[in-house]
Amino acid sequence: MKVMDVMIKGxxxxxxxxTFYDAARLFSNNKIQVIPIIDEKKFLINVISKNDIIENxxxxxxxxxxxxxxxxxxxxIISEDLRIDDYMNNYINAKESYKAVKNAEGKFVGVFSVRDMFKHEFASEVEKISELKKRLESGNNSGGVLLNCTELDAVIESSFDGIYVTDGKANTLKINKSYEYIxxxxxxxxxxxxxxxxxKEGFISxxxxxxxxxxxxxxxxxxxFSTGKKVLVSSNPIFDEKNNLTMVVTNVRDITELYELEEQIAKNMKLTEKYYSEISAMRSEYLNLLDIIAVDKTMIDLLEVAKRVAKVETTVLILGETGTGKEVVAxxxxxxSLREDKNFIRINxxxxxxxxxxxELFGYVKGAFTGANNQGKIGLFEVADGGTIFLDEIGELPLDIQVKLLNVLEEGEVVRVGSLKSIKIDVRVLAATNRNLEKMTREKSFRADLYxxxxxxxLTVPPLRERREDIxxxxxxxxxxxxMKYNFEKTFTVEALNALYNYDWPGNVRELKNIVERVVVMSSNNQILKSDLPIKNFQDLLEKNNDHDEIGNLKHEVEKVEAKLIMNAFNNAGNVRDAAKLIGINSSTFFRKRKMYLEKKML
Structure with missing residues (x-):
């Protein structure tokens, strides 16, 4: 018997x-376990399960x-030509008890479940035994050598499933050893x-x-049963030529392992649902105070650390490329923090x-310098007293100001320009930069003690290419x-969103925001197409690398382009599997080629 004999139509x-949302909604609205993913010609290319939904x-x-x-x-995904016996040997190790079925052409034809398979097999077993008995009674030997009663007993006794036979009035006639064991x-x-x-006596419930x-x-x-075994019991009637019930043949199959597998899956689902609830609560707790879009786990983890740090008075240095959102994190x-109702002063x-x-930072007194205000001026550190001051682009501070800033951090007081009197302040300092301060300290352009x-x-805010789920x-x-601002009704096509997802984003969130605003304002249609986007993807590298008039060795030139594609894909994805997906090759090929180019020192 094959899978095609017991599968059901999907x-x-x-x-x-x-989208992932489309899949989740389909699972939510229908009692299904797996959904096949097909291409335009209905070829089965993948399958998503309810467990995949929860894990994601x-x-x-x-x-x-x-x-x-x-x-x-x-x-x-399994083939409709797969033998049931072959599947039975491996189903306990399977992650899912439901499979999508494809035909020889690779097209989706149905859904296969372990439980339906068992029920079908039980019916088949009983049918065979019933037919055997009819042949014995009628003497019909069309199916081969006629079995005598001794041989029939041997067949029943050797069955892996339990077999229990009664007459038409439920008197016990035959029980095999498998029934006793189960x-x-x-x-x-x-x-x-x-x-x-x-x-009545309680032998069976x-x-x-x-x-x-x-x-x-x-x-x-x-x-x-009392043995702890869970079984599926299938009983079938056998009638004589006058349609009188003469026998009942019962087949008993041990499905304990299947139940254990299902229970484990159920436990995992409950556990993942618990984790999902916790993550949702955590995300809501983190993001309800600010307009932060954070879906990618990398960004969520960063916000979790930032939330813990916020409750103490520790100085925080926020690092990251330009445009990643360092001010948003500040x-x-x-x-x-405990200073949330006080001033937040940002200084670039x-x-x-x-x-x-x-x-500007520390203020000045009357007559401190030519052009100074007659009444003097309070500095931004004093304005922030009791609250938080955010020193953006801290790496741009001159060395002489770095000394005075260090004093403010160490002593908790400022001295206005032109004054000898110090003023006590209570300020929490957050700083940010896109520069390498550690390198600057070695070059003596930034004070090591201040660093x-x-x-x-x-805290390092990851670039947008390393948290693509946020794009x-x-x-x-x-x-x-x-x-809402311009009373538009514009949308991005799927191809445009894919292009945005795959783009490198050197300018990070700031660049993304500017590009979105540009195409929304400039596009003449309500649908924004991929061609409307002023960006280039990895495919353009090939054109860029071939845009020259030099004549060289073809193999070497191709290798240079391939090596560059592999390097960029790996740098953006951070792992072999996702990088391979970006440039459309399998992960083993990607690994082999990357290793080769590393050995050639082309990466």
């Missing part, structure tokens, strides 16, 4: 360009991510006894045989002229605000 399918929710997968970018288990009951206690008595005797129809029930720390250290920065004083707790949610958030 009513639901998805395509690669459907726990990992914080964006609802808008396309199914083609999810890591799914292709082992949940149920823990003894043949000697049950032979020649009526099933009504055995049920309910009898499938008696159900058949009463309604004259096949019946299947689930039972658990505001997040302030809003989650790179935007203030060097000759004015001291007076160590600032970096008590360093589509950020796009949707920027788009919603722009649509």
């Amino acid at each position: 009513n639901f399918t998805l395509k690669e360009d459907n 929710i726990v990992q914080g997968t964006s609802p808008n991510i396309l199914l083609k970018f999810l890591s799914l288990d292709k082992e949940n 149920t823990g009951l003894k043949r000697k206690d049950m032979m020649n006894r009526n099933m009504y008595e055995l049920q 309910r009898s499938s045989t008696l159900m058949v005797v009463e309604n004259k129809k096949s019946n299947t029930i689930e039972q658990e 505001k997040f720390i302030h809003k989650n 250290c790179g935007a203030i002229p060097h000759n004015l920065i001291e007076s 160590y004083r600032l970096s008590v707790v360093p 589509v949610p950020l796009v949707q958030d920027f788009l919603a605000k722009l649509n």
